[in-house]
Amino acid sequence: MKKEKISVIVSCYNEEQTIPIFYKEMITVTKEMKDNEFEFIFVNDGSKDNTLSLIKDLAKKDKRVRFLSFSRNFGKESAMFAGLENATGDYVTLMDADLQDPPSMLPEMLAVIKKEGYDSVGTRRVTRKGEPPIRSFFARWFYKIINKMSKVEMVDGARDYRLMKRCVVDSIISLREYNRYSKGLFSFVGYDTKWLEYENVKRVAGETKWSFWKLVKYAIEGIVAFTTAPLSLASILGILMCIISFIAIIGIVIKTLVFGDPVGGWPSMVCILLFVSGIQLLCMGIIGQYLAKTYLETKKRPIYIVKETEKDLRK
Ligand code: UDP
Ligand code: MG
Numbered sequence: 001m002k003k004e005k006i007s008v009i010v011s012c013y014n015e016e017q018t019i020p021i022f023y024k025e026m027i028t029v030t031k032e033m034k035d036n037e038f039e040f041i042f043v044n045d046g047s048k049d050n051t052l053s054l055i056k057d058l059a060k061k062d063k064r065v066r067f068l069s070f071s072r073n074f075g076k077e078s079a080m081f082a083g084l085e086n087a088t089g090d091y092v093t094l095m096d097a098d099l100q101d102p103p104s105m106l107p108e109m110l111a112v113i114k115k116e117g118y119d120s121v122g123t124r125r126v127t128r129k130g131e132p133p134i135r136s137f138f139a140r141w142f143y144k145i146i147n148k149m150s151k152v153e154m155v156d157g158a159r160d161y162r163l164m165k166r167c168v169v170d171s172i173i174s175l176r177e178y179n180r181y182s183k184g185l186f187s188f189v190g191y192d193t194k195w196l197e198y199e200n201v202k203r204v205a206g207e208t209k210w211s212f213w214k215l216v217k218y219a220i221e222g223i224v225a226f227t228t229a230p231l232s233l234a235s236i237l238g239i240l241m242c243i244i245s246f247i248a249i250i251g252i253v254i255k256t257l258v259f260g261d262p263v264g265g266w267p268s269m270v271c272i273l274l275f276v277s278g279i280q281l282l283c284m285g286i287i288g289q290y291l292a293k294t295y296l297e298t299k300k301r302p303i304y305i306v307k308e309t310e311k312d313l314r315k
Contacts (some may be wrong), residue, residue: 003037004090006110006163008103009083011043011076015097016050017205022097023058029103033110040065041083046073052308059310069308076209077180078304080160085173093163098203101161105196109163112194119191120164125157125200135212142219150227152187155195162186162193177225178297181218184226224289231290234283241276 008026012019019042030038042055044067052069059065068082080094091110095101101123109121128136143156160182164172171189186193210218223230 003035005037005039005088006033006106007039007041007083007087007089007092009041009043009080009087009092009094010097011045011079011083011094012047012051012055012097013045013073013076013079013209014047014049014051015206016047016054018097018099018203019051019054019058021204022095022099022103025099026103029106033107036110038064039087039089041087042067043079043083044069045076045079046070056313059313066310067308068304068306071305071307074304076160077182080182081173081180082304082306084169087169090166091163092166092169094160096161098206100201100203101159102198102201105161105198106163109196112196113163113165116194117192118194120162120168120186120193122155122162122186122193122195123159124155124195124197125159126197127200128157129200131200135215138215138219142222146219146223146227149223149229150184152184152226154183154187154222154226158183158195165191167191176303178299178301178303179221179225179293180303181222181225184222188226220289224293228290230286233286237279237283241279 010022015022023040026040030036040058040062042058042065044052044055052067055065055067055069059067066086068086070079070082083094084092091113093106093109095103105123109123112118112121128139140156143154146154168189168191171191172185175185175188
């Protein structure tokens, strides 16, 4: 019987310190899973350090190692998409190079798909140990808010680390949007997913590429990509303002008729003006966010550009 192939996609951005450790760990796992064939796809996301040459060395040594090297840094979402699009396996898994997605979970994940009949297995961190508390706080709130607003379910603590059947992968790559928010896309395509929980693991080496602001921007991207609820905010606030001002007008008319009209109220008027124009700007900003995304989407720019692959090496 032909062995089933597992494609392991690893997105790498400045990961020279972690790649050798990752590869070693991965080899241990492949030895454990003798009934499967493997393919490793390292996606070099425009690294500025020695990452690419390390990957090339691996590709020379090990025929199962493939790579895609981008012409510049396109971001992890693009790297994952490129990997999925190029993977040839019957099963595909996405992993980080820093061993925060433990390869040792792979046998268990495969067993869930094969024995329990799920289409994909995702992983979830139940703790956020080792993460700055402020980051965890905002992350928690982000998931609460987005799940209220969006029909697509976002699982708190879900990692990008998952194992999928071919059909799931094909569905994901059929979604060719430019502004990619994977957590949402994986939920959007549906299929039966089981979540395995594990304790947060610290990065083995190197540093995280995600600053706090990068995460905030990413969160906004997720909201804009998966819900249009903020757009109705303008209408709701508008109606609310109309009602309040109508009541206020009636109140003032009655007050003037009964008590006469002593001039005053300059400071309160300025406050009201500032408040209302603030709300107007906020709503315009929200509309602007959606417009900007639509603008980028209509350009149909490629999600990633490949400069070099293992085929160039093995010519
Ligand atoms: N990564 C990438 N492109 C980027 C940023 C990160 O391919 O622009 C990769 C990175 O090399 C790593 C994974 O995405 O394999 C997760 O990044 P990191 O560990 O910095 O994020 P964290 O685990 O702290 O959320
Ligand atoms: Mg990490």
